[in-house]
Amino acid sequence: MSEPVYSLLGLWPIVNRWKKLVLAAVVLAAVVSIVVALLLPNIYKSTAVFIPTNPQTTDPDRIATEGSRLELNGRTEDLDRVITIGESQPVADLVIKRFDLYKHYKTGQPGDDAADDATLREFGSNLSIVHNERDAIELTFLDRDKKLAADIANAMVEAIDSVNQQLTLENRRNVLGIYEQRFQFLNTEFERSRQLLIQARKRYGIYGLEQQSRYLGREIVEVESKLHQAEGEGNSGKAAGLRRALRGLLRADGGNVMNLEAYTMGVDSLNLLASRTTDLQNRLVKARGDYETADVSLKGKISSLYIVQKAYPATKKSKPIRWLIVVGSVFLTLALSIVVITLLELWRRTTRPRVARA
Template structure:
């Protein structure tokens, strides 16, 4: 390596003392840069220019869906009051679904609220949905509860939107849980209808036979009536009486089955109730008193530190450039 470059490297070695000397020498320009940055960010972060955001939270637990099952309502057994991880996952899926987001866009007129002109956007729904996703979160906290968080320039809008999200999650979750119960109820309704028709047909047949052969009275009296008849009519009455006895026994069994089916139908019907909530709301969202962002002092402090670092780097580069330029000038004179 040439002696000139070795000399430049040794003479231009940098240390903390040299750094502090440079900063002190250029203190006025650095302070001016920092002052301008502080003044600019103070003005920009003013609430009239940079609108503040307010945050509202709603906290809830999903209830155990088995609490409204027929086994829990009509049989003995302990059931957990709150739902498990599967119930939480179902709630989170509902909360992040597009139907819910589209409902919020329509309900709160988010195109106007977010100042998005659909005629100027290539994908207006996508744009407003991304803006909504940036302003709302639904997640599970460390205690197993689901937390709905909404931020907005309007404190009341943030609270109303958070509560509406919880209400719509409850409605969708209730509908999802009741769909399977409704299908089972439909099956029981079909069985109930068939069993009622069966009992009615047997009742009509018994009535017809008794009316035709004059077989009125209890089953015990049928034998006596048959013995009083003679000839072909007696044999017909004998066959009719046997048929009536069989039908009476079948009717008793069908009525028992009908009663059991009716009981199961009523049990499942009682579990399908839209008035029963599927969420336990621990904390409803209320309008925030203080803004959540931007944090003005943090913005001002950050800008001051960044301007100081950038200003210091600039003066160091200037100093090194002056030194290298002077070194080249000395070499030129020496040659």
């Protein structure tokens, strides 16, 4: 026996026999879908677009002291980090409490486990954070209130930015503490070196290296010349006085504050102390500038996100598409009706021969 051949044209007689039932089902589906579609609230969509930056390049300390530039290219790790922050529960809880979404979603009172879970699920179902093909992040929020949807989307971006900045905030505070310790250390060392330099000048009687060396050299030459002249003239009294004067210029125990022996002993120490003090002074000025810059930078805020587009209230609804709901319901009901009546007809055809043989 040849197998029966099935075709769509063969369904028409079956549909024609059951047309009243099919028509009633289609009309009922149309009426119900129209009512449901009209009762559904309008849902509005607001989208914010932003690009995350590298946290190292947005660190104010590096920007201020090293002149780093913001890197706006979205690296994979930066994109993943920002998306993870946006989908985290702490950020969701922050936004939910800020806009009192428990009341808006009518889920109950905060603190109740069922209300908390329902609010988080409703919030999560309305939130979408995706990485688009242009290496930017699109944050979309859906709500019945178009202004609230835009406000929540912008608040989410602010919360993500704030949490993202917190990742480097503690490290920046540690850096500021290091700058402060360095400044205090150099300030102490500079003051200590300065006091040692003053004491060395008093001890050796050296206040101007170049001027004193010229003075001592000139005085020693003049006294020696006069001494030789007095000795040549046979003036012993004058020669004795000149010898004492020469001794005072040459020996530290000669009674002169400025003398060649003390000058020679102190010049190396004074040069070392002066160089040390000058070096500490330069380092202290730089350390103070770095500390002040880091302190000001820490108090300031640099966004870790580059906002391409803020979220604005939608000008038209995003869903529901009411005509599509009605058409889809009618088409689905018609298809199911045809399947049901076809199965009934096949069942009848298979049971008739059995009844006839019986």
